[in-house]
Amino acid sequence: MTALGFLYPGHSAEDDYPRIEQLLGSDIRVDLVHTDLGEDAHRADALRVLGSPERLAAGVQELRHTGAEAVVWASASGSFGYGWEEAHEQVRGLAVAAGMPASSTSFGFVHAARELGVRRVAVGATYPDGVAGLFADFLRAGGLEVVAVHASGTGTAAEVGAWGEAELFALARAADHAEAEAVLLPDTALHTVSYLTSLEKDLGKPVLTGNQVTAWEALRLADRRVNAPALGALFTREPIVQV
Incomplete structure (x- = not known):
């Protein structure tokens, strides 16, 4: 059994995750912990608050009790809103706080495209x-x-x-x-x-x-590859060998 952990802000499309778990198969468990959305606004200043270390840390303790092997901050805007360098610092801090490999949705997009x-x-x-x-x-x-x-x-x-x-x-x-x-x-x-x-x-x-890539990124961190055609080309293609 591979347990994947996600920190998800608020309550909008979290029902995508039980569906993902179903499509990934019986040996994958998806653990979702909600973080405080705060001000629900697509503005640069609000996005930085959304992804602040304090907001993420509040969900980490709960997630650690689930037995998750990797954690992904399931917010694109709450990660890319920090810019490339600070977003790296964000996930490094999350990894330290959680005691497990960590990433975010935004890095998931870059890795998935590759x-x-x-x-x-x-x-x-x-x-x-x-x-x-x-x-x-x-x-x-x-x-x-x-x-x-x-x-x-x-x-x-x-x-x-x-x-x-x-x-x-x-x-x-x-x-x-x-x-x-x-x-x-x-x-x-x-x-x-x-x-x-x-x-x-x-x-x-x-x-x-967003949610598809977030799940794939968690699997990547856990060193798992799952063939799940219903989740699109990302879950069916052979990996590209980087040279």
Whole structure:
């Protein structure tokens, strides 16, 4: 049994995680601990508070009792909002506090793109333009080429959590670009897990989403590889050998 730990801010799309656990198989356990969302706002200052060491530490103690082997901070904006260098410090601090390997959703996107062997990506962000730009900057710092950014301009995670299939597909289609090898939908407040294969069929290319990538990153930290076709191309392709 491999136990994966997640620190998830607030309550928006946390029901994606039981679905992920079901699709990964019986020897994977998903342990989700909620952190304090604080002010629900897609603003740079609020995102830094969201991902502060104090907020993360409050959830770590509970997570340590679950027997998790790795922990991922399940927030894209609460990690990329710190920028590339400070986001590294964030996960290093989380690893020390938790006593286990740690990462975040934002680093998961960079690692997942490398796993798929894609370099040119398009971003479909639920956030306002300025916050979407911070994610694009983070990806570029990780060596990816961002060929297009579409920002929907929603102000809160609660709004995004209420989105359904129609809004999700509209976001993905608006974000897609002919030069993009994959489309990235970063918000972990967005329900995506039930639609991954349909999204990839619709766009004709890999689609990476917040909660999907977060789960994959936890498996990577735990040194586990799971074939789960319902979770999209990221969970079915052979790893790319880096040279």
